[in-house]
Amino acid sequence: MRVDTMTLTRLSLVAALAGLLIAAATLHRRADVRAPGISSAAPPADDLSAELRRCAALDPKDAEDPRCRAVWAENRRRFFGKSPLPVATPAPPAASASEGGAP
Numbered sequence: 001m002r003v004d005t006m007t008l009t010r011l012s013l014v015a016a017l018a019g020l021l022i023a024a025a026t027l028h029r030r031a032d033v034r035a036p037g038i039s040s041a042a043p044p045a046d047d048l049s050a051e052l053r054r055c056a057a058l059d060p061k062d063a064e065d066p067r068c069r070a071v072w073a074e075n076r077r078r079f080f081g082k083s084p085l086p087v088a089t090p091a092p093p094a095a096s097a098s099e100g101g102a103p
Helices: 007-031 047-056 066-079
Strands: none
Touching: 007 047
């Protein structure tokens, strides 16, 4: 039994189109199954992300900030899969003695 080239080409084209239709239907159904309140746009921000944004906004002359150096080091640790270290939050400014403190 000999199959000519034109028949084989048509059969391949029909099989490829059928595969594309099945893939499109599968993707369309999968989009309907997702929960409506779940967004995969971005992971939730944490304190480290906020500090990274703050440090990235600094001028080059301020790049040597020790707090920023610690934040960038922690970001590298997380990126390379090592366990995260707790990042210390900046201490609130101390109340001065003239604000109702003891004499």
